Amino acid sequence: MTTTIIGYPRIGAHRELKFATQHYFKQRISAEELQDTAKKLRQANWATIKQAGIDQVPTGDFSFFDTTLDTAFLLNIVPQRYQDLKLAPLDEYFALARGYQGAAGDVKALSMKKWFNTNYHYLVPEFDRDTQIKVRDWQLFAQFKEAKEQGINARPTLVGPYTLLHLSRFLDGKQPADFVDALVAAYAEIISRLVGEGAEWIQLDEPALVFDQTDADRALFKQLYTAVLAQKGPAKILLQTYFGDVTDSYQNLTSLAFDGFGLDFIEGKVNLDLLTTQGFPKDKVLYAGVINGKNIWRTNYDKTLTLLSQLDEVADQIVLSTSTSLLHVPYTTKNETKIDPAELRYLAFAEEKLTELRELDEARKAKRDTPAVLTNRHLFATPRYDEDPAINAKIAALKPEDYKRLPARKERLAIQAKEFNLPILPTTTIGSFPQTAAVRKNRAEFRKGNITEEEYTAFNHKEERRWLKIQEDLGLDVLVHGEFERNDMVEYFGDNLKGFRFTENGWVQSYGTRGVKPPIIWGDVVRTHPITVAESVYAQSQTDKPVKGMLTGPVTILNWSFPREDVSPKVSTEQIALALQGEVLDLEKHGIKIIQIDEPALRENLPLRKKDWNSKYLDWAVPAFRLVGAKVQPGTQIHTHMCYSEFGDIIEAIDALDADVISFEAARADMTLLDVLHDVHFETHVGPGVYDIHSPRVPSKDEIVKIIHEILRRIPKENVWINPDCGLKTREEPETVASLRNMVEATKQVREEL
Ligand code: GLN
Ligand code: ZN
Numbered sequence: 128m129t130t131t132i133i134g135y136p137r138i139g140a141h142r143e144l145k146f147a148t149q150h151y152f153k154q155r156i157s158a159e160e161l162q163d164t165a166k167k168l169r170q171a172n173w174a175t176i177k178q179a180g181i182d183q184v185p186t187g188d189f190s191f192f193d194t195t196l197d198t199a200f201l202l203n204i205v206p207q208r209y210q211d212l213k214l215a216p217l218d219e220y221f222a223l224a225r226g227y228q229g230a231a232g233d234v235k236a237l238s239m240k241k242w243f244n245t246n247y248h249y250l251v252p253e254f255d256r257d258t259q260i261k262v263r264d265w266q267l268f269a270q271f272k273e274a275k276e277q278g279i280n281a282r283p284t285l286v287g288p289y290t291l292l293h294l295s296r297f298l299d300g301k302q303p304a305d306f307v308d309a310l311v312a313a314y315a316e317i318i319s320r321l322v323g324e325g326a327e328w329i330q331l332d333e334p335a336l337v338f339d340q341t342d343a344d345r346a347l348f349k350q351l352y353t354a355v356l357a358q359k360g361p362a363k364i365l366l367q368t369y370f371g372d373v374t375d376s377y378q379n380l381t382s383l384a385f386d387g388f389g390l391d392f393i394e395g396k397v398n399l400d401l402l403t404t405q406g407f408p409k410d411k412v413l414y415a416g417v418i419n420g421k422n423i424w425r426t427n428y429d430k431t432l433t434l435l436s437q438l439d440e441v442a443d444q445i446v447l448s449t450s451t452s453l454l455h456v457p458y459t460t461k462n463e464t465k466i467d468p469a470e471l472r473y474l475a476f477a478e479e480k481l482t483e484l485r486e487l488d489e490a491r492k493a494k495r496d497t498p499a500v501l502t503n504r505h506l507f508a509t510p511r512y513d514e515d516p517a518i519n520a521k522i523a524a525l526k527p528e529d530y531k532r533l534p535a536r537k538e539r540l541a542i543q544a545k546e547f548n549l550p551i552l553p554t555t556t557i558g559s560f561p562q563t564a565a566v567r568k569n570r571a572e573f574r575k576g577n578i579t580e581e582e583y584t585a586f587n588h589k590e591e592r593r594w595l596k597i598q599e600d601l602g603l604d605v606l607v608h609g610e611f612e613r614n615d616m617v618e619y620f621g622d623n624l625k626g627f628r629f630t631e632n633g634w635v636q637s638y639g640t641r642g643v644k645p646p647i648i649w650g651d652v653v654r655t656h657p658i659t660v661a662e663s664v665y666a667q668s669q670t671d672k673p674v675k676g677m678l679t680g681p682v683t684i685l686n687w688s689f690p691r692e693d694v695s696p697k698v699s700t701e702q703i704a705l706a707l708q709g710e711v712l713d714l715e716k717h718g719i720k721i722i723q724i725d726e727p728a729l730r731e732n733l734p735l736r737k738k739d740w741n742s743k744y745l746d747w748a749v750p751a752f753r754l755v756g757a758k759v760q761p762g763t764q765i766h767t768h769m770c771y772s773e774f775g776d777i778i779e780a781i782d783a784l785d786a787d788v789i790s791f792e793a794a795r796a797d798m799t800l801l802d803v804l805h806d807v808h809f810e811t812h813v814g815p816g817v818y819d820i821h822s823p824r825v826p827s828k829d830e831i832v833k834i835i836h837e838i839l840r841r842i843p844k845e846n847v848w849i850n851p852d853c854g855l856k857t858r859e860e861p862e863t864v865a866s867l868r869n870m871v872e873a874t875k876q877v878r879e880e881l
Contacts, residue, residue: 174277370451
């Protein structure tokens with residue numbers, strides 16, 4: 128056994144799982160039909176992995192929504208309010224994932240958070256006084272059996288107890304230590320059941336080890352695993368880490384009775400030093416993550432073979448693997464017909480990475496340059512694109528004052544208050560309105576050339592007018608045009624800038640059923656024409672209320688694209704920032720007075736270890752954002768928006784973005800951020816989302832009134848805006864209008880009380 132992967136994408140090469148689950152939610156297909164689709168997807172994956180010549184196939188990496196939720200569900204970590212619904216297991220699982228509103232009751236979804244430094248999101252398990260850990264019959268066992276029936280002795284994978292505790296919320300005064308014994312017993316039971324069914328290797332994912340570890344963390348890890356491993360019997364346990372290095376736990380890990388260690392040699396550069404300086408236990412298997420699981424460029428075989436020869440000097444048994452689950456890359460380049468084949472050969476998605484693993488393994492065993500190595504060497508010797516000297520000269524000439532907006536924010540906000548004369552607690556939305564079938568069809572028809580540009584624009588304008596009217600009728604204060612011309616907030620900009628490439632089927636799971644299709648930053652990025660100006664100007668011409676211009680920020684465009692590996696992210700981001708600065712100034716010139724620059728992904732690439740936060744990231748990411756808005760007039764108001772992540776710990780950096788107003792997700796994170804805003808001196812005006820848009824549930828007016836009070840208890844009322852959590856494009860129209868009506872009515876009620 129010399130090749131494997133940590134996990135494979137699961138949504139289907141054509142997003143079959145997304146469509147099947149959505150049909151199931153709308154009761155168009157039965158649970159059996161959904162299960163059937165899932166089974167076909169799993170079997171197709173296993174067949175692909177086997178055919179590519181990979182020795183050990185993982186299982187348990189399939190999920191209807193999220194694998195952290197699967198592990199919690201398997202362990203019966205299901206809060207009472209969901210159990211009280213008395214639903215069938217699959218529906219109970221979906222209630223946890225997306226909330227439930229129906230005959231059985233009304234509960235919100237579990238909160239959702241970013242998965243480490245990726246654009247994937249996991250559901251946060253909740254431990255409370257009622258938590259009764261026990262092993263349920265869920266997914267893992269059935270999937271293992273299913274693989275077995277297909278003649279594959281797979282390696283079951285699940286989230287390990289340490290990471291599970293690390294990522295969870297604890298309520299009712301409970302803490303991780305209270306659940307150690309029960310978790311140990313449950314994991315031991317899971318292992319023994321899997322062994323009983325014929326499993327040999329079992330993978331426990333412990334990515335939480337790549338965060339900074341305290342003594343208490345290390346002690347907890349040791350306590351958990353000393354006990355679990357003592358009961359593992361004949362099972363071989365693979366401790367799998369990814370997204371970084373295990374520098375502060377290495378000794379601890381290797382002293383425990385694991386059978387294999389999965390280490391990331393792409394993001395975890397330090398792991399190589401650990402092994403070479405501290406050695407690697409002779410009797411253990413090194414699962415070497417040498418193929419990048421998060422990016423789509425072909426692997427440079429020469430470099431990887433050098434790395435492997437260094438590893439060979441320290442470890443006796445090496446299995447070649449990916450640095451992370453392949454969940455973070457699309458299925459295959461085979462379905463890409465629009466990218467020039469000469470360019471396509473620079474790319475490797477999940478399926479191509481399987482071949483890379485096999486070819487590297489063959490070259491390594493052959494100890495000579497195989498034809499595959501020669502082809503690869505030739506590819507890397509061929510230039511990939513033409514540089515743009517002008518943009519690079521501009522970047523080289525940037526001076527500190529180019530990043531600084533004048534006058535200072537306080538002064539600007541006073542000027543803007545006079546200019547806009549908005550009521551206290553101004554209401555707004557985040558940008559997008561429902562992307563109905565008709566909206567998507569209009570775009571698709573235009574793309575296919577079935578309708579003219581005039582027809583396309585006429586439809587969008589009609590939809591904009593309809594929604595401007597709805598917004599006016601609801602009584603919102605600052606309006607948006609609705610983003611009907613956008614498929615995706617990053618793809619739309621990439622499409623209009625020079626330097627990007629797009630896939631047709633390069634979907635990557637973002638959360639649950641939702642996929643994103645990240646653009647590829649292929650070369651130097653340059654703005655060649657106005658992008659949003661016509662749409663914004665049209666919308667503003669239809670109403671007397673201010674309409675926000677709507678842009679995606681440079682850091683988000685970078686973080687939600689597949690970045691280049693041949694220049695630094697700093698330089699790529701500055702190129703994008705300069706392009707967007709041109710757009711901002713153009714919008715301003717055409718009378719758009721409020722411009723929102725979305726940065727939902729700002730936190731995304733924050734290094735996982737705190738010591739690197741500023742030096743490796745924020746020190747360039749924050750200035751890149753400032754560059755975009757630095758040259759506007761004092762009366763022009765710059766908004767930004769951020770979602771699904773915790774900002775508490777980078778709150779100063781967020782204030783330093785120097786936006787005038789920020790809206791962010793708070794509803795699903797239980798408003799904990801508000802306490803932070805209360806405790807620090809936060810100057811930016813804020814709209815903490817007052818309801819969760821990731822769920823179809825309609826919040827009541829009273830519920831929102833309460834939330835507004837919570838906000839006002841912590842933030843001066845002059846600084847507060849009222850808005851939903853995020854854009855509304857994934858929602859249906861009736862629930863959107865109903866929710867916004869309650870939001871505006873709630874705001875009016877609170878205004879009266881002030
Ligand atoms: N303006 C975008 C929208 O409303 C923001 C989306 C996001 O934050 N993810 O869809
Ligand atoms: Zn958002």
